[in-house]
Amino acid sequence: MISNQTQKFWIGLGGNIGDVQRRFAQVIGRMSHELKTMPKLSQMYKTKPWGPISQQDFLNQVVEIQTSLSPLALLDYLQTLESEFGRLRSNEVRWGPRTIDLDILSWTGPALALKALTVPHPLLPDRQFVLKPLAELAPNHVPPGLQKSVKDLLKICPDSMDADLL
Template identity: 45%
Template structure:
């Protein structure tokens, strides 16, 4: 039996019915990664970041338990993005997208390769990731920092929880 790892994944999008996309994408991630969904944050409306002349985003985070290795999990996330119409080669950096999936952390693994850096290198700059993450794993330590402490050090301007989709 392979040991299970706890992976944190950030979801974002601002094209189409993003919340429906999240529901379908989370199920697909869990199916492909033979993962158990351990926690799912609320959905948050967030202002666009980087390229600001575009619609607001919806962001959320999930925690999954999986035995799939980090690189293989990243490949699954990219496949799921493509399933929902994302084409990384053709898009504008920080531009509009149907689905953006980022592997934020994988247990306490530290990795720095051309295709994958863990934990995510810009995690501690991004309120749109830290706010939903703090909702589901407030006490989790990432790179020695507690999520609930890190979230107090970033701007949360314009980030608001959306009403439950159920």
């Protein structure tokens, strides 16, 4: 669904299989072209993987876009991109290796709690690897329903795993 009004969205990118930097650049290029937006990019961060599976470190980045797509339409678009860039959800292990992971972290609209999508991302306040790059782009943004800015959420983030600049 497309409306006449645009909203800002912050999208988290993650991956740890193959040439992740190249894949991020390709995905961002596609978003820019297909959504007719000039994305703002955070720096890339390297992080240890979550979960019990032994795997490569992850690269993470946040992209700010402006679009008239609804959150659900944007989610559908992002999942299509994930599939086109090699993500196979049917074979995945939770917190396992990924060619690409695209998550809607927050937006300038109200909080959403739908079956297919929760915004802000439910784990946003608990993960340095999304808060650090998000703080580069929108330190004063208050994700809907959280009552604290991104920079303040980062200060109290319980995540002890470092997110290091690449």
